[in-house]
Amino acid sequence: MATATTPNRSWYKRNEIAVTPWLFLLPGVIFFALYVIFPIFQSFWISFHEWDGLGEKTWVGTANYERLLGGDRKFETSFWNNIKWLVLYLLAIPMGLFISLFLNQKVFGIRLYKSMFFFPFVISQVVVGLVFSWFYLPNDGLFDVITGLVGIDIRGGVLGNPDTATYGIIAAGLWPQTAYCMILYLTGLNAVDPEQVEAARLDGAKGHKMLWYVIIPQLKPATFIAFVVTIIGALRSFDFIAVMTNGGPFGSTRVLSFYMFEESLSEFGFRMGYGAAIAVVLFFIMLIFITYFLWSMYQDEKGAR
Amino acid sequence: MHSMLKATCASLALGVAATSVSAQDLTGTLRIVSDMSNPAPRAVMEGMAADFDALHPDLTVELEIVDREAWKTQIRNALTANAPDVVNWYAATRMTPYVDAGLFMDISDLWDDPAMAGLASTKGAMTLDGAQWGVPYTYYQWGVYYRKDIFEELGLSEPTTWDEEIANCQAIIDSGRKCYTIGSKFLWTAGGWFDYINSRTNGYEFHIQLANGEVEWTDERVRETFANWRQLIDMGAFIEDHQSYSWQEAMPFMVDGEATAYLMGNFSVAAFRDGGLTDDQLDFYQFPQINPDVAPAEDAPTDTFHIPSGAQNVEAAKAFLLYVTSPDVQSAINGGDALGQLPVNAAASVSDDKFIQEGFDMLSNNAGGGIMQFFDRDFPAEMASVGMEGLQEFMVFPDNLDDILERLEETRQRVYE
Numbered sequence: 001m002a003t004a005t006t007p008n009r010s011w012y013k014r015n016e017i018a019v020t021p022w023l024f025l026l027p028g029v030i031f032f033a034l035y036v037i038f039p040i041f042q043s044f045w046i047s048f049h050e051w052d053g054l055g056e057k058t059w060v061g062t063a064n065y066e067r068l069l070g071g072d073r074k075f076e077t078s079f080w081n082n083i084k085w086l087v088l089y090l091l092a093i094p095m096g097l098f099i100s101l102f103l104n105q106k107v108f109g110i111r112l113y114k115s116m117f118f119f120p121f122v123i124s125q126v127v128v129g130l131v132f133s134w135f136y137l138p139n140d141g142l143f144d145v146i147t148g149l150v151g152i153d154i155r156g157g158v159l160g161n162p163d164t165a166t167y168g169i170i171a172a173g174l175w176p177q178t179a180y181c182m183i184l185y186l187t188g189l190n191a192v193d194p195e196q197v198e199a200a201r202l203d204g205a206k207g208h209k210m211l212w213y214v215i216i217p218q219l220k221p222a223t224f225i226a227f228v229v230t231i232i233g234a235l236r237s238f239d240f241i242a243v244m245t246n247g248g249p250f251g252s253t254r255v256l257s258f259y260m261f262e263e264s265l266s267e268f269g270f271r272m273g274y275g276a277a278i279a280v281v282l283f284f285i286m287l288i289f290i291t292y293f294l295w296s297m298y299q300d301e302k303g304a305r
Numbered sequence: 306m307h308s309m310l311k312a313t314c315a316s317l318a319l320g321v322a323a324t325s326v327s328a329q330d331l332t333g334t335l336r337i338v339s340d341m342s343n344p345a346p347r348a349v350m351e352g353m354a355a356d357f358d359a360l361h362p363d364l365t366v367e368l369e370i371v372d373r374e375a376w377k378t379q380i381r382n383a384l385t386a387n388a389p390d391v392v393n394w395y396a397a398t399r400m401t402p403y404v405d406a407g408l409f410m411d412i413s414d415l416w417d418d419p420a421m422a423g424l425a426s427t428k429g430a431m432t433l434d435g436a437q438w439g440v441p442y443t444y445y446q447w448g449v450y451y452r453k454d455i456f457e458e459l460g461l462s463e464p465t466t467w468d469e470e471i472a473n474c475q476a477i478i479d480s481g482r483k484c485y486t487i488g489s490k491f492l493w494t495a496g497g498w499f500d501y502i503n504s505r506t507n508g509y510e511f512h513i514q515l516a517n518g519e520v521e522w523t524d525e526r527v528r529e530t531f532a533n534w535r536q537l538i539d540m541g542a543f544i545e546d547h548q549s550y551s552w553q554e555a556m557p558f559m560v561d562g563e564a565t566a567y568l569m570g571n572f573s574v575a576a577f578r579d580g581g582l583t584d585d586q587l588d589f590y591q592f593p594q595i596n597p598d599v600a601p602a603e604d605a606p607t608d609t610f611h612i613p614s615g616a617q618n619v620e621a622a623k624a625f626l627l628y629v630t631s632p633d634v635q636s637a638i639n640g641g642d643a644l645g646q647l648p649v650n651a652a653a654s655v656s657d658d659k660f661i662q663e664g665f666d667m668l669s670n671n672a673g674g675g676i677m678q679f680f681d682r683d684f685p686a687e688m689a690s691v692g693m694e695g696l697q698e699f700m701v702f703p704d705n706l707d708d709i710l711e712r713l714e715e716t717r718q719r720v721y722e
Contacts (some may be wrong), residue, residue, distance in 0.1 A: 053381060054406035067719075073712070138546040156701065160549035248490060249548040250353035250698035267377045268403065268681070 016245050040283065047276035053264075055211065057273075066279035074251055075278070078259040081166050082285070085255060088170045089177060089234035093226050096181025097219075102212075103182070104189045114186070121179035129243035132172035133159060136244075153186070159245050162252035169240050169253060177233055181226045188222030189215075235282070255281040331364040335621040335716050338369045340376035345575075349638045355629055363537040364621055384408040388615030396430040397678035398516070398685055400438055403611075409438040410612040415623050418463035419512035424630055430607050430678060438609035440626045443639055445646040446664030447497060447679075450573060451566035452559060453588040455482070463590035467505075467533070471595045474542050484542040486553030486564035489700060490533040496680025497568055499696050500604050501592045503530040508599035508688070509674035516683040518721030522713040526634040528706075533595060533701050550702055557582060568592070571605065571646060574660050589663050591671060591678040602674030603667065606682060607649070691716045 012019065047064055068075050068102055103114050120128060120148040135143050138157030147154065154161050158168035158279070192215060200214045216223070238257045241247060247254045247262060262268075264275025311630045321443075321688045341350040341482075346371055359365040369389070371379060376393070383392060384403060394400065403409045415421065416428065416437045444518075456462070459480055464470040474484040489495045504512040507526045512525040515527070516518045537543065544558050553576065558564040560580040567573065577587050594601065610629060612622045628634060633651035639646050645658060647665055668676070683690040 052400060052402055052406070054385065054408065138549055156546045157549045160701075246491065248492070248697070249701065250694050254657070262690075265378065266690075268686040270381070271687065294489050 026138075043283070044278050046272055047280050049273045051272040052270045053272050054270075060273065064274050068274070068277050068281065074259055075281075077251060078254040078256045078278075081253065081255045085170060085173075085234040085237050086231065088167070089173065089230050089237075090227075092174050092177035092181045092230050092233075093223065095174070095178045096183075096186050096226060099178065099182045100189060104186060116138075116185055118179050120176040121183070123176075125173075125176065125239040126243050128176055129169075129172060129240045132168070132175075133244045136168055156249065160249055160251075162249050163239060165245055165249060165253045169237075169244050171298055172244065173237055173240050174232070177230060180229060180233075184222045184226045184229075185219060188219045192218045213229045223286035228293055235286055235289075258287070311491050319470070321707070322415070330623055330652075331361045331618075331621045333363075333618050333621065333624060333712065334365045334367055335391070335618050336367045336369070337625070338383055338389045338393070340371055340373045340393040342370050342373045342376075344641065349643045350637040353629065353634065353638065355627050360533075361621075361624075363686050388613035390612065390616040390618045391625055392611050392613060394439065394609050395678070395682050396427075396439075396441060396609050397682045399678070399682040400433055400609075400611075401430075401685065407661055408551035408614055410614045410616065410619070411436045411438060412440070412612060412623065412626070413437045415440070415626060420627055420631065423632065425653045426651065427607060427649050430676070431609065434693075439609045440526050440628050440630050441649040442635075443611050443644050443646045444605050444607040444649060445571040446668055447501075447564050447570050447592075447606075448664065448667065449569070449590050449592060450559075450577065450588055451580075451588055451590065452562060453552040454586045454675050455562060455565045456588075463588075464593045465591075466593055466597075467595040469538075472508045474537065474540060478541055482562065483544045483558070483564040484537070484566060486555045486558040487546050487547045487700075488552045488568050489547045489697045490549060490551050492690075492697050493679075493681055494552050494555075495700055496693050497604060497694035498534065498700075499530070499692075500520060500677050500680050500683075502534045502567065502595065503527070503675060504602040504617030504677060505592065505595035506530045506533055509677070512677065513603065513675070513683065516688075518685075518688070518717050522710050522717055527710065531699065531703075531706055533708075535706075536698070538576075538700060543700065548697055570604075571660055571664055573695075575645065584659060589660050591667050596705060600670060600673035600675075602677055603672040604679050605647075605668055605672075606679045624703065627704045645686070685720055688713075688716060688720045 046057070047061060048061060050060045050064075051057040074206055091107040099117055103110065103117065133140055136158040138144055138154075138160060141157065144154070144157060144275065154164055159165050168247065196214060196218070197210070200210055207215060236257060237255055241253055241258045242261075243253060245253045260275050260282065263271050263278060337354060339350045341347055345650075350370060354366045354368040358364065364460040371383075371434065380392065380394065380403075383389065387410075394403070400409065413436045416424075418527065421440075424441065427444070428437065431437045431439055431441065451463075455477075456468050460464065461473050461476060464473050475623065477484045487494050487498070500512070503515070506529055511520065511526060515522075520527070539709075544555065544564050547555060552569070556567070556573070556576055557580070559567050560577070560582060563624075574587070591601065591603075596607040610617060610626055612626070616622050629638075630650055632648075632650050632652040635648035638644055639648040639653070639656060639661075641658040645656065647661060647668070648655065655661060677683055680693060684692060692713055695713050698705055699709055
């Protein structure tokens, strides 16, 4: 900073460095506040009411939460299904890593193979869901034919049996998600330092030791991103459920986001208050992960400084 | 208040004018939003709009057709923001949210018009809180559509009592087939079975009391209904894995002869014919009697037209409703080459299609119990969705009945409070 300031410089000129970034951020901040932050508080507000979306809101206090957390079985099923999704969806990360290692070589036509593996991520989730629901069809579906050959008969078909339906949908969801993780790791592998690999090789590292102690630590940024997108994908698992089972059979494949949609926006829904209460609970579950992500990104930034 | 006064004036004026329907000179624009999006209904709707437009030279009719499934949720936006003058919807309890929110116009005055006398039988389905909120334009019967050729091959005749029904079914199962196909993935098909078995076991009055939340789901009479239903389930009357199929996906079982009958609405006939069944192979019978002490009630869902309370051109809208329900138009739009369903006006002529004829005969002469609108239209929305899910579960796991009924009862206590 210069010691002497000319007195006739305007306020903006004096504060230009501090103000300009905010000016550039302003449009984004306004829209983010209007379309993301404000609706969050609106949802909180609605969740304390009973409202059909048309008439007057009636204040019911915490009644929606009491019903939701006090033994609503649909909520419990949805919650545990969400947990299943979160845990099993993470399988996409090791599977994506494995495929990317496999594809990270220079042979003729590798680009074609890579794009074939990436293909499921490019097509719409709705299409993937539809293809898998045909695959799972009882009697005629390929999956049923194959399991039939080894003598396993799933009653009602994979999607018609409440014990298997959720796993069937998760498997369908893993297909594109694995492709996504694969592409993240493929770019990550490009950034692996060949000198370190060389040095490790001279020291006698190979096979899984090389992978575990040399490659994977260098892939940490890719792993972090893969983890973030997979968690978010698991919590957003709405399209697959809507297309493949519509929450059935007997509501056994509902997750919180689908239950929220059903209560508030579906044909027999329009219980906005209750739907909002579910949304709030889902928000807090997501908040756990969001806090972790932000915290670990903050740590990284601090370390880099 | 002011707009109410205006509406009353307009309706009074209409009351005078309506006696000579075609003579009134309507002006302005009439905006219609319709959910008749399937090919045949779409043609009918477009035809009606064009004819009405031609009938009134000073009036412009604007028609917008919305996908039928999408309309079920879109109607809310349509009614609240810039409402059109005429919309499609469904009869009975399904109207409640919009009537309660004041979004449908009370058109009781229109029902006082002498031209509406022919619609007396449908008035009940359009009445809520002692007023009428719309007019019907078509309805269709439900019943058992069956493979006549297979019945003949096995020497069976149409059952009229539950014992005959069970005996028939046993014979069909013994021949290596299933008695009924059903696709319960989207739940409502199971609602039809419940409507019929419950009303045949306990009567129409009881069924409606249950729909109105006046009876507990754990009531002994409800259990009796499920016990009757279970007889069929336990003998293996229904196709397996039905929870994985939509109603259309369940149809090939009957077309291929793996199942012999389907409890369905009359709209399925077109699909059967498309599937390759001829009228010699396909026939219809009324759902058999279970309890001889109760008069048979029938599912006959009614589709309707309503005037939103935010309508701009109320006069033209009312004239359009009168036009739609008039005998000539009713005969034309419900004919075999149009909707292929039943006209709502008693003075209209019924198509000579054999299924429509049989349905008309059944509903006029043999539905003394009453007319049900269907599970998801008679029961309030939340009760219907929880209910149909329970019915589907019962059809797959009948042993869960106690648990299901408890769940439904819990919902009932909350929904109707």
